[in-house]
Amino acid sequence: MKRVVVIFAVAIAIAACKKSKPAPPAPAVEPDYTPSKTVLVFPAKDEACITGVSVSDMQSSVVFSWNNTINAESYVLYVKNLETGITAAAIDVLGTQKQVTLSKNTPYSWYVISKSSKTTATTQSDVWKFYNSGAGVISHPPFPADLLTPTFGQSISAVSGKIGLSWTGGDVDNDISTYDVYFGINSQPSLYQSNVSVNTLSGINVSSGTTYFWKVLTRDSKGNTSTSSTFQFTVN
Structure with a gap:
């Protein structure tokens, strides 16, 4: 009888030890470094840009600007001439402004890609259009x-x-x-x-x-x- 009691007690002790064993730690959750979407500021959407600095009779210099975003370390600015279809890119802009020389009296579109060195994921802004005006322009083409x-x-x-x-x-x-x-x-x-x-x-x-x-x-x-x-x- 004593032997049965001892065996039963040992079994209970083993079961108790098994129950008290801590659970394995949860796997670590990788942080999400994807940059958020930036908001464009200037040149304004669907408006004439008249604040550019004249470089020549044919060109003016325009400062593009956008808001800083979460996780973004740099940006890529894309500016497309809507008459020629040619797109120019300013790569790895570290701030939220970039000066670009453009043709006067010409329609353009632009957008910005947000980037981070911690991930290959990028995020694109909305696409805005504007008209880069020249001197004396009172009517703009569509x-x-x-x-x-x-x-x-x-x-x-x-x-x-x-x-x-x-x-x-x-x-x-x-x-x-x-x-x-x-x-x-x-x-x-x-x-x-x-x-x-x-x-x-x-x-x-x-x-x-x-x-x-x-x-x-x-x-x-x-x-x-x-x-x-x-x-x-x-x-x-």
Whole structure:
């Protein structure tokens, strides 16, 4: 009987030791060093920039600025000439300002990438457009339209053999009057419909297995115009 009691007591002691064993530590959580999204400050969105310092009759120097962000150690500034389509980049800007020489009387877009040496992840700001004014400018051409749908290189399905197009326009003077839509199977599409007063066209006849091209010309009340990039898409 004593032997049974001793064995039972030993078993209880072993069980108690097992229960009191501490749990393994939780795995360490890696900190997230991804930079947050910066907010652009200047040049202002959809406005004329008139504060640049004149460098020549054709160029002026503009100071771009944006807000500092959490975890960001440096920034990359991208500035695109909307007439030529050429984008220039200022890499590893350590502060929140950068001076850039631009062509006068020219529309631009810009955005900023936030970076950190502690991670390969980056974060992009919104994209803003502005018009870099020159001396004596009282009327600004519209910004080239942004083509929305179909997107470049997209494969789409027609509904009853028809598709639609959509885009957005912008103008510093807020005086866009009409659009001309160019559409067809050639890489330089011909005029499809002129004097369109809205940002969409529907009921366009297409054929399956065919690649199409399209672009939009924007016109303001003063007769100034701008032309978008040309997009292509394929109908399934």
